[in-house]
Amino acid sequence: MGWTCSYQHGDLCDLLKKTCDPGDKGCVLYGKAVFSNPETPSNAAVKRREETRKRRGLRGEMEDAKFF
Known part of the structure; x- marks a missing residue:
């Protein structure tokens, strides 16, 4: 199964305005x-x-536990 990011165009990420690095901070993943x-x-x-x-x-x- 594959997945395609709608922000990736070639090697660039339109969302982050830099080279695509899946899983980088700011990435949708x-x-x-x-x-x-x-x-x-x-x-x-x-x-x-x-x-x-x-x-x-x-x-x-622990909050749900009752102590007797």
């Missing part, structure tokens, strides 16, 4: 997708988002 290149900033953002969701989930479970 930033923090939403994991890329095979471990240096892509999006990978760290995805990891932070997952950790935040886990913490919020645990916090919610």
Whole structure:
């Protein structure tokens, strides 16, 4: 399955006004997708988002718990 960015025209990103680098900060995919290149900033953002969701989930479970 493929995906085409509507902001990419050749090697340029119309949104960021620079060379296209999928997953770079400001990219529509930033923090939403994991890329095979471990240096892509999006990978760290995805990891932070997952950790935040886990913490919020645990916090919610503790608030729902009843202590007797």
